[in-house]
Every structure is written in C-alpha cells, then in structure tokens.
Amino acid sequence: MTKHRLSRSRLRRDARRMRRAGIEPMIIMDDIEFDSIAIVIFFRLIWRYRSELAPLGLALLVEAAAVALHISQPTWWVGISIGAAFLTMTVLIFGRHVGLSRGLERVYAAYLVAMIGGWVATATAIGPGKPPLPSILIIGGFVSALPWWVHRRRRAKVRVERKLAAWPELAEQIGLAGSRIQSAIVDLWGYRFRLALARGQTVEDAITKIGNVESALGARRGGVRIQPVPEQRADRADVRIIETDPHADAITWPGPSITSVTQPMELGLWEDGTPVAVSLLRRHALFGGVAGAGKSGAVNVVMGNLTAAADVIVWGIDLKRGMELQPWASCLDRIATTPQEACTLLRDAVAILDGRAEWLASHGLRVWEPTPDAPALVIIIDEYAELVDDAPEAVTYADSIARRGRAPAVTLLIATQRPSQRAMGHSAVRSQMDVRLACRVRERGDADLILGAGMHKAGWHADKLNAPGKFLLSAPEHDIPRRGRAYLLTDEIVQRTAERHAERRPSLDPISAEARETPLYAPETASEPPSPLPAARGRHARQEAASAAEDALKAALANAPGEGTSIGDLITATSMSRPWIYQRLRQLASDGHAVQVSRGRWRDRREDHSP
Numbered sequence: 001m002t003k004h005r006l007s008r009s010r011l012r013r014d015a016r017r018m019r020r021a022g023i024e025p026m027i028i029m030d031d032i033e034f035d036s037i038a039i040v041i042f043f044r045l046i047w048r049y050r051s052e053l054a055p056l057g058l059a060l061l062v063e064a065a066a067v068a069l070h071i072s073q074p075t076w077w078v079g080i081s082i083g084a085a086f087l088t089m090t091v092l093i094f095g096r097h098v099g100l101s102r103g104l105e106r107v108y109a110a111y112l113v114a115m116i117g118g119w120v121a122t123a124t125a126i127g128p129g130k131p132p133l134p135s136i137l138i139i140g141g142f143v144s145a146l147p148w149w150v151h152r153r154r155r156a157k158v159r160v161e162r163k164l165a166a167w168p169e170l171a172e173q174i175g176l177a178g179s180r181i182q183s184a185i186v187d188l189w190g191y192r193f194r195l196a197l198a199r200g201q202t203v204e205d206a207i208t209k210i211g212n213v214e215s216a217l218g219a220r221r222g223g224v225r226i227q228p229v230p231e232q233r234a235d236r237a238d239v240r241i242i243e244t245d246p247h248a249d250a251i252t253w254p255g256p257s258i259t260s261v262t263q264p265m266e267l268g269l270w271e272d273g274t275p276v277a278v279s280l281l282r283r284h285a286l287f288g289g290v291a292g293a294g295k296s297g298a299v300n301v302v303m304g305n306l307t308a309a310a311d312v313i314v315w316g317i318d319l320k321r322g323m324e325l326q327p328w329a330s331c332l333d334r335i336a337t338t339p340q341e342a343c344t345l346l347r348d349a350v351a352i353l354d355g356r357a358e359w360l361a362s363h364g365l366r367v368w369e370p371t372p373d374a375p376a377l378v379i380i381i382d383e384y385a386e387l388v389d390d391a392p393e394a395v396t397y398a399d400s401i402a403r404r405g406r407a408p409a410v411t412l413l414i415a416t417q418r419p420s421q422r423a424m425g426h427s428a429v430r431s432q433m434d435v436r437l438a439c440r441v442r443e444r445g446d447a448d449l450i451l452g453a454g455m456h457k458a459g460w461h462a463d464k465l466n467a468p469g470k471f472l473l474s475a476p477e478h479d480i481p482r483r484g485r486a487y488l489l490t491d492e493i494v495q496r497t498a499e500r501h502a503e504r505r506p507s508l509d510p511i512s513a514e515a516r517e518t519p520l521y522a523p524e525t526a527s528e529p530p531s532p533l534p535a536a537r538g539r540h541a542r543q544e545a546a547s548a549a550e551d552a553l554k555a556a557l558a559n560a561p562g563e564g565t566s567i568g569d570l571i572t573a574t575s576m577s578r579p580w581i582y583q584r585l586r587q588l589a590s591d592g593h594a595v596q597v598s599r600g601r602w603r604d605r606r607e608d609h610s611p
C-alpha cells in the first residue's frame with residue numbers, strides 16, 4: 001500500500017468535491033490511529049446525545065460529590081440537608097425567573113433538588129456505598145429521569161438543534177453557502193431562526209430559495225416563511241418553519257398581552273403561528289362578519305386586554321339585553337342595554353370628547369396621552385345595526401365620536417354583521433374606521449363593505465374564511481391579506497378574567513367627569529347635530545376663540561364685585577365650558593392674577609380688597 005501524506009486543507013477540499021458529486025467521503029489513512037477515531041466518535045456521540053444523557057451525567061456527578069464529601073467532611077450532612085430544603089423552596093417560589101415558566105416544571109425541578117439533596121446528605125453521613133443508597137440512586141434516578149426524557153418541549157428543542165447543526169452543509173447545497181444561524185426558538189407550532197446571510201446575499205435571494213429550504217429541513221410544502229427582520233438589516237432574515245397548523249383547532253387565549261392601551265394587543269395568531277398584534281390607541285375599529293363567525297369572540301379578546309390596562313376606561317352598548325357584554329359588567333365603567341341608555345351614554349361620550357378637546361386646545365396640545373389618571377375611553381357597541389334601528393338619534397353622537405374622537409382618545413369599537421349604508425344609519429361612521437377585522441362573510445361584496453371598496457379584488461377574500469374566529473385584518477400596520485385566527489375565551493375564562501381585572505379599573509379623570517356633568521352642548525339640543533368645536537375649525541380660528549374667551553374671562557373677573565362672581569356667570573360671559581373655566585382660573589390664581597373669594601366665587605386680584 002502506498003503511503004500518501006495529505007495536507008488537511010487538501011483533504012477538506014477533496015471531501016467537499018466528493019460530497020458535491022453525491023459521494024459521502026470516507027478517508028482512511030494509515031497514519032491515523034483507529035483507537036483515536038473511536039474516541040472521537042465516542043465523544044461526538046456523547047455530545048450529540050448530551051440532552052438524553054444528562055440524567056446519567058447528573059447521577060455520576062452526585063455519586064462523585066457524595067464520595068468526596070463522605071471521605072473529607074462527613075459531618076456536613078446537616079448543612080447539606082438545610083441547604084437542599086432552602087433551595088427546594090427557592091426553586092418553587094422563584095423558579096419562574098430562571099425559565100421554569102410552568103408550575104409543573106417548577107414542581108419537577110424542586111422534586112429533583114429535594115431528592116438529590118436528601119441523597120447526598122445521607123450519603124455524606126453514612127457513605128454512598130451503604131445499602132440501600134446505591135439502589136436508590138439507580139432506580140430513583142431512572143424513575144426521576146422519565147419525565148425529562150418524555151418532556152415534549154425538550155425533545156422538540158433537541159430535534160431542532162440537531163437539524164440546525166447541519167445548516168452550514170445544507171446551506172451550501174441549496175445555494176445559501178456561508179449563511180449562519182444566529183439564534184433559534186422552538187415553540188408550539190414549529191421553530192424559527194434568524195439567519196445571518198453571507199456577504200452579497202439578500203433576503204430576496206433567501207425567499208427565492210424557500211422551496212429548497214423546505215426540502216433541506218424536511219418541512220412540509222408551504223411550511224416555511226422567510227421575512228426581512230424588523231430592524232431592516234439587509235443581511236439578516238427570519239426563517240419560520242411551521243410544523244403544526246396553528247389554525248387547525250381553537251386557540252386558547254394565553255392571557256392579556258398589554259398593560260397599557262398604548263401598546264399593541266394580541267388578538268390571535270397568523271397562519272405561521274406568530275401573534276396578530278394591533279394597536280387600538282386613538283383608532284376606531286369595525287368588526288364584521290356573518291352570525292356565528294366569531295365577532296363577539298374577537299370582542300372578548302379585546303375586552304380581556306383592555307381591562308388589563310390601567311389607562312383605559314371601557315363603556316359598553318349591548319342592545320341584545322347585555323347578552324354579550326354583561327359577563328364583563330364588573331370591568332365596564334358603564335353599560336347600556338336599552339336604546340335610551342345607549343343614547344345617553346353616547347351623548348355623555350360626546351360631552352367628554354368636547355371637554356377634552358377644549359382642554360387640549362387651551363393647553364396647546366394636540367392629543368390626549370392616556371395615563372391611569374387621565375384614561376382613554378373606548379366605547380364598544382355590539383351589533384351596531386340594532387342601535388341604528390332602535391335609537392336612531394344615537395347615530396348622530398356616534399358619528400361625532402367617529403369624526404372627532406381620535407385626538408381626545410375617545411374611540412369606538414363597533415361589531416356588526418353587515419355594515420351596509422342602512423345598517424350604519426347612512427352616517428360617515430364606517431368611513432372613519434381605522435382598524436377593520438373581517439370574519440367570514442356570505443358574499444364577496446360584504447368583504448368590501450367591512451374592509452373597504454375594492455378590497456376583495458385585491459385579495460381580501462373574507463368569504464373564503466372557513467372556521468369561526470378566522471379573520472382578515474386591515475389596519476395601518478397590516479396592509480396585506482393574511483389569515484388570522486382569534487384566541488378563544490371560554491365563558492369560564494371570561495368570568496375569571498373579569499373578576500381578576502375588576503379591582504384595577506381606573507375612573508374618569510376630573511376634566512372628563514366635569515365635562516360629562518356640564519356638557520358644552522345642552523342635553524335639550526343634543527338630538528341636533530353638535531355644532532363644530534373650535535378644535536374642528538382649524539388652528540387659527542381656535543386660537544382666536546381661545547383668546548377672545550380669555551379676554552372675556554379677565555374682563556368678567558375685573559368687573560366682579562368684592563364678593564366675587566360665580567362660575568355660572570363666568571360661563572355665560574365666556575361661552576366656555578366649566579372645565580375650561582376651572583382650568584383657566586387655576587392658572588390665573590397661580591400667576592397671581594385671580595383669587596377665589598369664597599366657594600365658587602372668583603374675582604381678579606386687587607390691592608385694596610386682597611384677602
């Protein structure tokens with residue numbers, strides 16, 4: 001046999017060529033010891049199966065520790081017992097902070113700590129070889145390892161790790177040579193990883209290779225999605241592998257995803273298993289679809305989230321005698337179940353909107369920033385068509401809120417089966433909806449009614465949705481037709497969530513509360529369309545109105561008698577609302593220009609009469 005001395009780089013090059021030709025290279029050189037190959041293979045196997053072998057490794061470690069402790073420190077068993085008990089409690093109580101998110105996982109980890117601690121303490125005292133300690137270690141260790149071996153998430157993680165370890169080779173075969181996997185996450189529906197592309201490769205290159213990626217990773221057809229990363233780096237791509245269809249069954253609501261109305265809330269999952277997140281801050285929403293398509297289900301998800309946020313108040317109108325919203329009654333600041341109540345509720349909302357708009361204008365502010373002390377107001381109207389039929393005068397208020405409610409954070413969420421012109425009361429409400437969620441509809445035209453003209457033609461096929469809770473979502477951040485499925489809240493979950501959230505609901509801020517008590521537009525005239533506010537007439541007109549009112553206020557204070565003038569007189573003199581008057585009086589008082597003579601009576605500051 002001729003001896004060949006080959007350089008390593010040459011070997012690697014040849015091996016690569018053979019692989020490309022479909023031959024798995026097997027290089028045997030007579031200067032390599034067979035036993036060293038065996039050792040390498042042995043350690044490779046151990047590394048490959050490290051997760052499955054972890055219990056064995058742990059048992060060996062425990063045995064070694066016990067031998068060492070028994071020989072050197074046999075009296076330490078007391079300290080070890082106390083330490084183990086302490087650690088067991090710590091794992092149970094604080095385990096969630098180290099990744100043990102589920103209760104069962106914490107119990108298992110605590111059980112292991114207690115078992116190992118107890119065994120090591122006993123072995124330290126009497127010696128690890130003393131019966132029955134060896135049999136306890138072997139049998140107890142085996143039994144304790146069973147949950148670890150069968151744990152679904154662990155096995156899925158290991159399977160994905162092994163698959164991704166082969167990526168460099170796979171990437172070379174599918175034309176993405178040089179790309180690297182930066183991080184991977186395994187979840188319920190499959191796994192996803194971030195790909196660092198090689199120099200010169202683009203996300204579009206990766207997208208054109210989707211079929212090859214599916215084949216290389218053994219995924220199902222259509223089971224791989226490749227997208228640019230949110231940070232818009234051209235040399236990175238997010239790859240998602242869907243192994244289980246997330247929409248196959250109802251998806252249980254995982255709990256609220258927001259703590260503030262300023263955050264986007266999760267309504268459900270897209271087909272690729274990623275969450276559907278949408279913001280409702282300063283946006284009106286329309287949920288449509290045939291009876292039984294899941295509108296109320298989607299409203300429940302919104303309720304579950306909004307009631308978890310401390311900076312939003314929710315009012316509800318449910319003319320089906322409260323059938324849909326009643327379970328949330330404890331979290332609703334107000335609920336209307338009759339046409340008359342609905343009308344009053346919407347009229348009050350307009351008064352609040354006006355009060356806030358005026359306050360914003362007088363402070364030179366553009367929008368109402370929700371906080372727990374000054375919460376946003378969301379009005380949920382279930383089956384809007386019933387409101388139109390039973391309380392037509394309420395539509396004027398709804399229209400007003402739809403047109404002017406965004407900046408003062410007074411918004412509508414309307415659910416209706418078919419938002420035709422008639423069902424919407426021939427108002428502009430539908431055109432003002434910023435977020436549109438279409439569940440299944442009967443006819444193509446109905447998709448356009450909910451989502452907007454021409455949407456069906458553009459691929460928004462809400463008539464093809466085939467299960468309750470499935471939807472298409474159109475919003476400023478969602479402009480491509482993708483199917484989502486809403487989370488499902490069972491009646492028990494709704495009840496439990498409402499009970500839990502009821503304690504932490506905010507109340508109306510003073511500006512809004514005062515505006516509601518003293519509406520800018522008197523209730524008698526309420527059924528007429530409200531006249532436009534200064535805020536709606538443009539900046540110049542608003543400034544003029546504000547400065548004229550300011551002058552009138554100062555003049556009224558200057559002309560006030562010694563005992564001061566009443567708030568009612570100031571309202572008459574300025575034609576402004578009570579909150580505006582109070583706010584300006586507070587400001588003038590702190591600047592030293594006005595004084596409160598007695599309760600509700602004010603005048604300007606005069607040297608001779610100063611109190």
Ligand SMILES: Nc1ncnc2c1ncn2[C@@H]1O[C@H](COP(=O)(O)OP(=O)(O)OP(=O)(O)O)[C@@H](O)[C@H]1O
Pocket residue numbers: 249250251289290291292293294295296297298417439468469470485486487488
């Ligand atoms: N996200 C969902 N996942 C699975 N099933 C759902 C989902 N949403 C609703 N469903 C099922 O569909 C049924 C009807 O849903 P829902 O009451 O929400 O429909 P709807 O569109 O509000 O109907 P209606 O207009 O009559 O009030 C529910 O009882 C539930 O079983």
